[in-house]
Amino acid sequence: MPLYIRDSSVDDLAEQVRIQLGARTKTDAVRAALQHELQRAKSDTPMRERLAAVRRRAREELGPPVPDVDIKKIMDDIWEEGE
Incomplete structure (x- = not known):
């Protein structure tokens, strides 16, 4: 959608x-600005709010966390260090 600037200032x-x-x-100048x-x-948004938004998007895209999953054990098994 085009942007028309009608204000001379x-x-x-x-x-x-x-x-x-x-x-x-x-156009390049307006894009950069x-x-x-x-x-x-x-950057003015507090980190807590930015992280909350990331968590919200992750839950929307990935679904809720899976209960009773031991991520460390899974990673150790993947790296063959779990023994």
Whole structure:
């Protein structure tokens, strides 16, 4: 979906960012600025919340943890160190 900038001050900012970054186009400058802002916003999220989101996604994709599984024993068996 295209993004149209109708505000001349925003267009001027995009041009300034393009020049500062040495970007070829305003689109490249806006992409870089948005990626940077998204990264900054994510880093402002407390680690506890980020980890909770990762756990939530893992449970959605992988399902709940399997009870009574000894991961250490499994890993030792795989590496043939369980004896």
